[in-house]
Amino acid sequence: MTLLRAALTSPFKRGGGRPGAALPAERAIRPPAPVAPGPLAAYRRICGFPDTDELPLTYPHVLGFPLALRLMTARRFPLPVVGLVHTWIEITCHRAPHPADPLELTVYAEGLSPHRRGTEVTVVTEARRAGELIWESRSGYLSRHSTNTRRAASTSHDTSTRHTRHAPNASDVADAPDTAGTRTTSSGPTAAVPDVTGTADAPGPSVVAEWRLPADLGRRYGAVSGDRNPIHLYPLTARLLGFPRPIAHGMWTVARCLAEAPTSGTIRRVRADFRAPVPLPATVTYAADVTGFRLRGADRVHLTGTTDGPPGPPSAPAPATDGLP
Incomplete structure (x- = not known):
């Protein structure tokens, strides 16, 4: 209601x-x-x-x-x-x-x-x-x-000035429409990061696992969390709000990354930035080290996070899973 x-x-x-x-x-x-x-x-x-x-x-x-x-x-x-x-x-x-x-x-x-x-x-x-x-x-x-x-x-032709005035940050591309060939940035309340598009293959945490996320993940998590925002539910409801496909809940991605961390029970502080939407269905890789974690797809980073605990990866990457317990 x-x-x-x-x-x-x-x-x-x-x-x-x-x-x-x-x-x-x-x-x-x-x-x-x-x-x-x-x-x-x-x-x-x-x-x-x-x-x-x-x-x-x-x-x-x-x-x-x-x-x-x-x-x-x-x-x-x-x-x-x-x-x-x-x-x-x-x-x-x-x-x-x-x-x-x-x-x-x-x-x-x-x-x-x-x-x-x-x-x-x-x-x-x-x-x-x-x-x-x-x-x-x-x-x-x-x-x-x-x-x-x-x-x-x-309308500005001075791109260097534009990027100076509107420094990209970790929330720049959060949940923006995932359309081919289109990227958007913004200025917001968080610190600037160099990887604006989320496509650069910069050094980062080691891969821990690969997850296959099902098309109905948004509906399933929405039923549990109460967050039934239409952008997460069905292709039609997502398209009505500018998304080609439904996208995963940001809070599910954060929770799943924290749950996967070997020291998840000792983490007491986390900062997560949603860099780009995760269109469903999707295959993503989860990576972690002693400072935080990252979730990325084939061509972009979806989520980055820092923690106060050491969510270090195991010695070798885990086999691919469906992303759900």
Whole structure:
């Protein structure tokens, strides 16, 4: 019902949020409650997390998603939620939460930022146990629309000046339409990286595994996470929003990479940047070293991440799998 309402109201929200504009001050709060075991078990299975006495690092974000959706579908929220794409996320775990912990969740929008592909909003999720902040995340969500910045760049003949003024960053190509021969960049809130297109074969982490991602992965993860954004579901719904095929959820790719890390249980901080969409079905390679991880397809990098733990690869690459546990 929430997404249906969003679909009906989105045409009246044309990316009108302006950087620095006031966002609704409301905070969505879920009172303290333990984690439901059934949904948690389903999440562990689809992402590959083991059954331990700690919550997967990414799971509080999933618990907070209904609150985030409530905020972003409210009338006063300036951006249309249908078609929003996840561009980056930072997660910090101060104290590991457990399934039996009565977690109180708070979600709020922190600010709007200019993005060459449109406008980006930062959404904060916090988890508290007995009043103590034990887990938090910050996420960037992009509303794609035409901007003066893009028009000015397209008419500029001084490419060196253009790239100086609009330094590409790790969220530049996040979830942009994956059309042949087309690449887009933007200026956003993160540090510049040299690999703008995601196609350069620069040195990086060693390959750990190859995953074959099925066409229905978006629907399966959406059923578990509650994130049923149409860009993830079917070819038709994805095409209506500018994507030739449905794309994998960014949060599934992050979770799957973290679950694969040999030291996943010790990671307490992660920064992930979604460099390009993963069209479904797809075959991707997962690579990791002591500083982070990377997910890439045949011709581009889809995801890069850094962690505070050593997700080092085994001594030899693992055989290809379907990407799912």
